[in-house]
Each structure stands twice: as C-alpha cells, then as structure tokens.
Amino acid sequence: MAKKLKTYQTSLGFYDQAIAAPSMKAALAAWGASSNLFHQGVARETDDPDVVAATMAKPGVVLRRPVGSDGPFTESAELPTELGEGEAKPKRKSKSKAESKPTSKKRPARTARNASREIDDAAARKAAAAFEKEERRREAARAKEEAARAKERARRDKAVAAAEAALDKATREHEAKAGAIEAERAALEARAEAEQERWDKQRHKLDQALRRARE
Incomplete structure (x- = not known):
C-alpha cells in the first residue's frame, strides 16, 4: 500500500521549495539536498492549506516560488524582484506577527492532521500513486544520465587505452632501433680500434725499415 503523502517546505537559494512526499528522506532526495535540511532547521512539514493543495495536485514534483514571497508555488517560478533590498522578509515577518495575535475574526491555524483530513482516501491514494510515478520518472532520468556517463567513461577509457597502446x-x-644503432656503433668502434692497432704495428715496422735504410 502506498504511503500517505505529507507536504514539506524549505528555502534553497533564491526560492522557497515545496513537495508532497511520503517522508522527509524522499523530500530531501527530490530537492537534491546533500545534508539533512530538517535537522538544520531550514526544512519543515507544512500545514498551509494553499501549499498542501498545490503540492498534492502535483505529488513528487518540486514546486517553487521566489524566496520571501507569499505567492503560489508553481513548477516554474521567477527570480525575486527585490533581491538585497531587505523589504520582502521584514514585511513577511510583520505579517506573521499580526497573524499570531488571536482575534475573534480570524480562524485558528489548522494542523497538518486537519489539513490532511480534508483529502479523502481516494484522493490520497491517487496522490501517492502520482508521487511514485514521479519517483520512477526521476529514477529513470537518473539511470539514463548514469548510463550516458558510463558510456562516456567507456569511450574515454577506450581512447586512453588506444593512446597508451600506440605509445x-x-x-x-x-x-629496438636505438638498440640496433648502438650495436652498429659498438661494432664500428671495435673495427676502428682494430684498424688503429693494425696501423700502429704496421707504421712501427715501416719506421724501423726507414731508419735502417737511412743508416
């Protein structure tokens, strides 16, 4: 039986990100996080009904909105328009303060359990199946990328092996040629030495003959 999905939210870079996933581990994998953002306090489960509805409509898909904004989460979000001006976050903070004051006109904050109760069993099963389908799509994409990397590694290894073999x-x-040349050089040196020795002996005899002829 497919696990019931929950909505998780975090902020990474220029975007707030949200996803409907069966566990924190699955959410971290979908976000591509290399560390546990939940333990670091930068990710959490959310019961915001708008965020829950948006993620449950696209289970397993990472939705985004500009960081610090209160806009809807979508698959394609634009960059924040007021980067570095320090206006968006303070406004959001003051809004949260105003909302934190209990008044008779405002509804109390709904818990994750209350938000989940609004989704019937059939919708939950459908959302869980959609999440698993998205997970399979991501796994297939990762497998395809790994196969492409493996193919590239094999091509590179083959090229390296061919180059090493040629070298x-x-x-x-x-x-072999240098050895043959060295052998020829050694033979020539031996012949030269033999010739020099023969010539020294012959010249010595001829010198002696010349001196005797002059006497």
Whole structure:
C-alpha cells in the first residue's frame, strides 16, 4: 500500500521549495539536498492549506516560488524582484506577527492532521500513486544520465587505452632501433680500434725499415 503523502517546505537559494512526499528522506532526495535540511532547521512539514493543495495536485514534483514571497508555488517560478533590498522578509515577518495575535475574526491555524483530513482516501491514494510515478520518472532520468556517463567513461577509457597502446608500440620500436644503432656503433668502434692497432704495428715496422735504410 502506498504511503500517505505529507507536504514539506524549505528555502534553497533564491526560492522557497515545496513537495508532497511520503517522508522527509524522499523530500530531501527530490530537492537534491546533500545534508539533512530538517535537522538544520531550514526544512519543515507544512500545514498551509494553499501549499498542501498545490503540492498534492502535483505529488513528487518540486514546486517553487521566489524566496520571501507569499505567492503560489508553481513548477516554474521567477527570480525575486527585490533581491538585497531587505523589504520582502521584514514585511513577511510583520505579517506573521499580526497573524499570531488571536482575534475573534480570524480562524485558528489548522494542523497538518486537519489539513490532511480534508483529502479523502481516494484522493490520497491517487496522490501517492502520482508521487511514485514521479519517483520512477526521476529514477529513470537518473539511470539514463548514469548510463550516458558510463558510456562516456567507456569511450574515454577506450581512447586512453588506444593512446597508451600506440605509445607503448612506438616506444618499443624506438628502443629496438636505438638498440640496433648502438650495436652498429659498438661494432664500428671495435673495427676502428682494430684498424688503429693494425696501423700502429704496421707504421712501427715501416719506421724501423726507414731508419735502417737511412743508416
């Protein structure tokens, strides 16, 4: 049986992000987080009915809105229009203060359990199935990317192996030629030494003959 989905929210970079997922671990995986944002206090489960409705309509899909805004969560969100001006967050803070004061005209904040109660069992099962479908799509995309990386690694390894083989072959050919040249050089040096020795002996005899002829 598919797990019941909950809505989780965080802020990463320029965006607030929300997702309907069966667990915090699944939400972190969908956000691509490398650390536990929930333990760090930058992610939480939300019971905001608008956020819950938006994420339950697209289970498993990461929805975004400009950070610090109160706009709706969508798949394609524009960048914040007032970066660095320090206006959006203070406004949001003052609004939250006003909302925190209990008045007879305002409804009390609904808990995650109350928000979830509004979704009937059939809708919950449908949302969970949609989440699993989105998870399978993400897994297939990751598998495709990994296959592409593996193919590229294999191509690169093959090219490296071919280059190394060519280098090894050229090195062996060079060493063989250099060895042959060295052998020829050694043979020439031996012949030169033998010739020099023969000539020294012959010249010595001829010098002696020349001196005797002059006497």
